[in-house]
Amino acid sequence: MRFLTLMEKLRVPLMIFPAVALICVLFFGGLTVGLGQSLGYFPAIGSYNLTFQYYSDVLTDSTFFESLWLTFRLALLSTVSSSVLAIGIAMVLRQSFKGSRFFTFMFQLSIPIPHLVAAAGIVLLVSQSGLTARIAYALGLINVPRDFPVMVFDRPGIAIQLTYLWKEVPFIGVVVLAVLQGVGPQYEEIARTLGANAWQRFRYVLLPLIMPGVLSTSIIVFAYVFSSYEIPLLLGVRYPTTLPVLAFKNYQDPDLSLRPQAMAMSIILTVIAVLLLVIYKRLAKYAVNS
Amino acid sequence: MTTVVLRDLTRRFGNVTAVDRLNLEIASGELVAFLGPSGCGKTTTLRMITGLLLPISGDVLFDGKSMITVPTEKRGAVMVFQKHLLFPTMNVGQNVGFGLRMQGVEKKEMNRRVSEILELVKLPGFENRRAHELSGGQQQRVALARALVVRPKVLLLDEPLANLDANLRLEMRELIRSIQREMGISSVFVTHDQEEAVMLADRIALMFDGVLQQYDVPQAFYQKPLSTRVAHFFRNDNALAGTRRGDVVETALGTLRVDAARVQQPDGQVLVTVRPEDVRLNPEAGSPNCIQAKVLLVVYMGTHTQLQLDVGGHTWLVHSDADFQARVGETIPIELPASRLWLLPAN
Amino acid sequence: MFDMKRMTLILVVLMMLVLSTTAAQDSDELMGEVPGYATWADVLAAVKGTTVNWHMWGGSDKINSDVDNDIGARVQELYGITLNRVPLVDTADVVNKILDESAAGVTTGSVDLIWINGENFRTLKDASLLYGPWSEAIPNAKFVNWADPSLAFDFGTPVEGYESPWGHAQFVMEYNTALVGDAPPKTFEDLTAWVEANPGLFTYPAIPDFTGSVFLRHVFYWAAGGPEPFLGPFDQAVFDQYAPKVWEYLNALEPNLWRAGETYPEASALTDLLANQEVAFNMGYGPGNAASSILEGKYPETIRTFVFDTGTISNNNFVTIPFNAPNPAGAMVIANFMLGEEFQLKMSDPALWGWLSPISPTMYSSDFQAAVAAFERHPATLSTEELAAGALPEPPSAWVTAMEQGWVENVLQK
């Protein structure tokens, strides 16, 4: 009997322990090592003294802030435009019509496709000598590749954002679609009989219902874009580059003394990510409540 | 104050005709119940009145004006559903004020009207509650208030009480009835519960398979059903085949007198019917319209006793006093009062 | 400085004379000591049935498949070695890995052989993270003219037996005759003029890209009138003397560059830009690249190469063995094989890689020389003579670092 109550007591801890332990060791362990190195605790190069030197190095470097701004801008723009497009497409796909299953499948198509492949596809499509440019040439719209708008290796990072859009719109859209299908048509019908026109029904009835789903998927998207490495590396300009690229470049520099700086950048990146999440959740709560 | 006329209203879904050439008139300020088993087309009709669904043919007229080309949001026909009552993202005040907000009513005026209507549904000061904090009945009342606050031309209720428990349902019926009377809004409500329809409605439209069977005041469905199906729906299966000749009907069990001024079937083959509560047991000797019936089953029901009788090969249900005594298998005389007999067409 | 160079040249000639007499004899003996093995026979005995993990840049499918198939099959056949090519995007990655392993006290790592040169070599050598010395002791080292400064020094870092050459590279410019015509700008003045007349059609890879970096060194050489000031140890005063002219030149060029200099492409992207006429020029260390790219379909037929009138920089590709290589013997055998006649002949074939050999053909057999002479030169490839005439040395890597950093600060971020 006592054994049974003990088991009862231990049930939850036993269930959560493996996951929590793995995440703590792998993720928070890694984070702690990084934090240590960023503070100068780096036995491998014989450094044990704790210092904020590397943070001040990073925070006084304009390169860091340019990278931060770029990273933030890319993440924000990609997230907002993905969300808007996703909601729009989900609104169309939720209607029942012939072939809706086919179109829903096509909409989901890019979800499993790796970002790397997406990036290659986007380059082949929108570079100045890409397929679109060639079509433009065939139509007589341009004469030479440089007449075509710059979208790859450009400062605004258009190809980067297109890649993210292509990947993330369906991700958010699928969640919105799931919510919309769960909601059913009745709220809208009530609103309609109460005199709400199409825009009002969307704005006051549907949008508040799908907003929580949109907000949390967009956090995931924002975090992903904020932390991604390959896409800006492959499609972006050399300078300024995104924070993860910059941090990793410093980390992989044969000059090991740059590592603490890389770690300091990572820790700052982490703090910013968590901070943004907190602000975002506050804002979201406020937005949903009012 | 609006009259609603449905003219030859027809709607098909694929091969299924959900509503077939429905003609109906709802007088100004009247409360009409659309009654019938599920799938009979009552909700489809309701949706056609709101404009959420367009008819294939026919017309919907409010005060004589065709509404077919008027979109739902401009019709002023407000709907209250049984499920998904309140917008979950809004509080009570916002829910009730929704329709006014859509019309662009000024905030102060809106708040005033919202609190006024909340008082009417007996939820004063509930503006800031969230929907999920309310009980089922309270939610129902908020949904009603939300519909009423815009002063609709027509109020449409789709099984509004189906999700409530028995006591609450009673309370809500009275509330709906009193508010509807007070505000004089032409209203339609859909239900599959004949008791509810009888209690609430000025008139009942009974539908089977998309076809209107009978449209009349509630009493008529008990006293003067137009078919065995209607009678059956109102729990009357007591029937006996016979031949009418003037004020008598010849049956296998004898000759029964009928009130010629009341019954409508012409002479010839008919079915004689009488409601379970109208059959007299223990008739005085020599009473007219007495026949013999065999007791099949006796069930004590608290307020009365229910008997199953074999009447000339038909199984009848009869209600008696609670203290009525009978043995199964016994043959007893029953009286079918002439003033209560109703004739149905023979099948 | 200059005199030293002249001295070494004389030495080279003398050495060549001495060595050429032994060229024909193929001894399989160690020519010196290597750590852990007494004789070459010991080495060969140790490698049978082993695997060599060769970490190398993996961006060329041609090199990848030739290493795996041809070389892999040959070393399996000859020595019983399984060659495991590990592709790299950037050689710095593997350097870093060695550094990390050393810091963590990992004495038996996973890397046996690295394709390396320049800064990466210096990093490992300075940190004493290399196996050896060995490269002067392996049997085929006898073909190598170690007195040649381009072989004795790798970007100014003394090789000292820690890496073995296997290919020679010289910087060339590639251009599209369809856009440039038949007379490419062969001086920096002409280049400026051409770029101003044809804005948007020229750029160079972003530094610290390998190729962008070597282009920058050419500008420094041009600014100083030759490579000489940069061949000694790094000197800030000398650097400051010439750097402003370089930044001025490059910044003046910038508005007329591809994308108005808003960004600079990766070297590989520049290849694609040339192929699709987005720009008119490309550049790189491979004199045979234009020809092989045309054959591979990556370039249009109209691409040709040229070198600057003042010459272009050449250097060597080396292989090195890290201190914690699990199989240093196998790595040495591979390095030795790559110095042999068979490999060098294959590598020089314009139909294959079209590389230059770090070894003078006279060191090998007459068959080798005849075969090389018989190679059909693609019209896009310059002759060996044309190239050799203007070969310039690489500066020590400290200069390279300073130039790269200077460019980032004064050109890229400006």
Add this chain to the structure above:
Amino acid sequence: MQKIIRWIVLISLVVVALAPILPQFVWSFSHRWLFPSLLPSEWSLEPWEYAFSTSSRVGEAFISSMAIGIVVSLLSIIVGLPASRALALYDFRGKSVIEWLLMVPIIVPGIVATMGIHQVFIRLRLTDTFIGVCLVHLIPCIPYMVLVMSSVFANYGTDLEDTARTLGAGPVSVFRYVTLPGILPGLLVSTMFTFLISWGQYITTVLIGGGSIITLPMVLFPFIAGTNYSNAASISLIFVAPAILVLIFTSRQLGRESAVMGGFGKL
């Protein structure tokens, strides 16, 4: 009017969905395809021959990517399922802390923890190993699994399980006949997500695998970076094929009303 807008949206949807993928089929058969040709001027099977040759290491990389993906998915299930059930169905002290702990890896850039864990792994001799790579892939995978599955468990509830137990089913039978069938659609989708997260990992694999563990993104990356688009295309298509297969199997679950996708809305 609304219909016209709908069809414009739907057709552009299909075009946009296919535009980055379909041209890669053509690229994978091209030998020379330069501006301004709309189609390759010379066709070739070389990119495919290369992709299927041993020296491209595509086959080997495919197998390791697949093996890592499967191991990571299985580990995520084993570790994540109990945790998500506990979070969904039980109230306990510190629950919000645990939830937070398990969600933070979704928000914080993976590269951050990876750089730190790299140092530890070198010491533990886990770099260059299969299991090391699997472990580092688990960092983003476990949180996704927990996020989705706790929503599924919460939605599924315990009523049916309780019913089954009163009918005499033991814990194993309850899981086998009641719980598993109930959560299976959700489990399929979350497993697909974890598999795909692992399948697409690049920089973490490069760092921890140290070049010894070669996965498909690592084979592909140099060709994209090196603008060798023909070879990149053939490898991309091989890289994409299993992912599309997975989608075909789970598309229905993704598309319909379900707690699964709603799980992403619970962050």
